[in-house]
Amino acid sequence: MATDLTTPVPAHPDVAPIQRRTLRLLLTTQIVGGIGVTIGIAVGALLAAEIAGTALAGLALSAAVVGGALLAVPVTRITNGHGRRPGLAFAYGVGTVGGTLIVLAAATRSIPLLFVGMLLFGGGSTANLQARYAAVDLAAPDRRARQLSLIVWATTIGAVAAPNFAALADRATRGWGLPALAGPFAFSAAAFVLAAGVLLLWLRPDPLLTARRLAAARSGDPGPAEAPPLPPGTDPAAPGPVSATGPASAPSPASATGPVSAPSPVVAAAEPVAAPAPPARRGAGMRAAWSVVRARPAARLGIAAVAMGHLVMVAVMTMAPVHLREYYAVEEVLPVVGLVLSLHIAGMYGLAPVVGWLADRSGRRPVILGGIGTLLAACAVTGTAGHHTLQLTVGLILLGLGWSATMVAGSTLLSESVPDPVRPSAQGLSDLVMGLAGALAGAVSGFVMQVAGYPVLSLLAAVAVAPLLALALRRAPVGAPDEKE
Template identity: 80%
Template sequence: MATDLTTALPARPDVAPIQRRTLRLLFTTQVIGGIGVTIGIAVGALLAAELAGTAVAGLAQSAAVVGGALLAVPATRIITGHGRRPGLVFAYGVGALGGVLVVLAAATRWVPLLFLGMLLFGGGSAANLQARYAAVDLAEPDRRARQLSLIVWATTIGAVAAPNFAALADRTTTGWGLPSLSGPFAFSAVAFVLAAGVLLLGLRPDPLLTARRLAAARSGLPDAAEAPPASPAATPVPAEPVAAPAPPAQRGAGMLAAFSVVRARPAARLGVAAVAVGHLVMVAVMAMTPVHLREYYAVDEVLPVVGLVLSLHIAGMYALAPVVGWLTDRAGRRPVILGGIGTLLAACAVAGTAGHDTFRLTIGLILLGLGWSATMVAGSTLLSESVPDAVRPSAQGLSDLVMGLAGALAGALSGFVMQVAGYPVLTLLAAVAVAPLLALALRPVPVGAPDEED
């Protein structure tokens, strides 16, 4: 049975303009942030391999993923207490600082500074990921997945092109005196600062604070956290006071309370698991693909090839996200998660048996992106509608934390597995990691469970 979180409510003419403006703004910043994240990630493993060796190349990716995961905690705390805008600005600002530190690390060849920079660089990813939830705050129940997926898709425009600009950015900044492979991170820092500035000036009114005020106005309660867990109805939007923090009760619960709620709800557990496992598999395979390609190409040829392969992989991640969102709204969350699992398994099989066939490897990476998209969109939507309003931001932050730590584990181990056993074994182990999610997704739905979809 469907929970009242997904019950259709009357149209909201007062909210619709705010939601449209929010989506446009988030779309713009996702394009900018996508460029920032991807242009750095495209060369992160190569820079780490040059400074510290292949065995620890995956740790650079892992550091960025860990940074994104850990930064989800303070960002979520800011979002819960003060709204989406300051939390997203904070995360982008930290990401920009990380990009600057990576450039300094390359100049000094100081490996600890490189990993610190990559850790902070994860702030850009944390902001890009958290932005998808801002699209859901004021969304109609039957359009949640589509509007969430629209923000996921927006990353396509910047992220697909960014790896191909990595070589150009590197050549340009080398002429300015920056070390080889550090230039893309300088461009990333600029992109993050720009995205933060656009959000700081433009994300008004804040969608999360607006949703809380609507819930409070609808229920007649002084604090939105006490309101029943339903989407905002056709209620005039109360004005958002400038720089006025929400009362403690209105700020919602923290991550510990969110963990208890998620643990008690099967649908919420599946949503968190789908996002985390899909990300784990994607990071494990994608992080070592540039290193795998380096075995077949000369140093001066590998960057363009890596750029092309990763561009098509990222296209698989984001380009069809609106279709995935539409299917999630129409077919249901669980079927799309199962489809994503099957696609991830196919991706591991194709990429792992590609050898030096770059075309076949590219097909595998595209499938990897599609599987990630399905688990990310359907899992995020399922989680968002399976928990009460008061814990929703914290549950979303908890999901990103778990996702980041899972991806970090994959990134940390991928370099070691690559050196010891090779790329085919890495993809095989990634496929094995999908098994627990498959078992959870196929688990029979308890009859009358309050948080399961129809």
């Protein structure tokens, strides 16, 4: 088993309670933010059709997807400079502005305002996605995937509860004078404000800055101004100077360039370190992150797994309701679509902790390969389902499981395959690529569905997985330190 030598690993005894507190806060905000995001998805197309017409309804939702992807750039910049807490809060804040503009668009029936609002509303999705990376900043190496998967899993609660909140919010806001379908977006904006407030007030100490402080203490670097190094044996929340040649008995935090753990900095200096990555300054942007990712096979596989898994999932899932409409009357199709998509979402998020456990136990690459196989099986099942709703449902559940495997294992692999200075940028780059891949899949899938039908769409989605399969099967370099085999 190759050992990751490039990621700061908490050896300090007081890091564990900080990590537990961080996970609790992230779970809470994922549930609240997930409700806000899913409410928008549930009624967004209906509101867009009401204001702009059916032809533009799909484009309005695509605007939210593209907006969420593009927002990863400024969120990454903020995270690099100031930590996870302001980055996540900023993303939720942008989503709040978007939800407010959508309410105004509904009141004024303004199509341009609607599209701007949907573009900014994607900030909620950006925050929900970026939160999973905050879960691994201080995670132990053998628990990274599991703790990341818990944050992914928390979205299930919001996704299940959101449709009920949508109807409730719509009825409750009618008395405020808001037009139909505008109330859920007002509720979304309030949920985003609550999530941002919780993070700003209680996500302290910041997990990313704490991880950097631990790495700086090990290397003797004074570290970022916001987070001075830790003194041995003290709370990581309390900054203070640390000597690079401190006593051998003091617990030693891990470094971005050192081994996983060591009894003292003196011993650590004699141990092997990771192969040097391309030079990058702390807080480097996505261009520097891309140069690092290109030089690391495991990082490339991580980004590719997340992006391609998302592309296949979006392409096949978005056209499933249209496919079902071919076999059901208008009054019958909505309940069927609701049940089928609910089971699909359960496949996406419900077993995420199991996927995380497998990724920690068996390795990231085997789980990615399992996800690829599941995606291929899903495409085969959905493409041959025809009018058999049960078979289509099974295929969509498999599609969700394949997405979960590539998302959890790919995100974890990327996070531990790049050095500390560019880690947030590489994670932002991954979310940007994933979001654009999903937007492309959504746009192309409608055209393919209209021209060739659902079976051909499923076949093309399976073909799209082939490059990822080839990348995952490529043998890692001997002694590569940047992935857990």
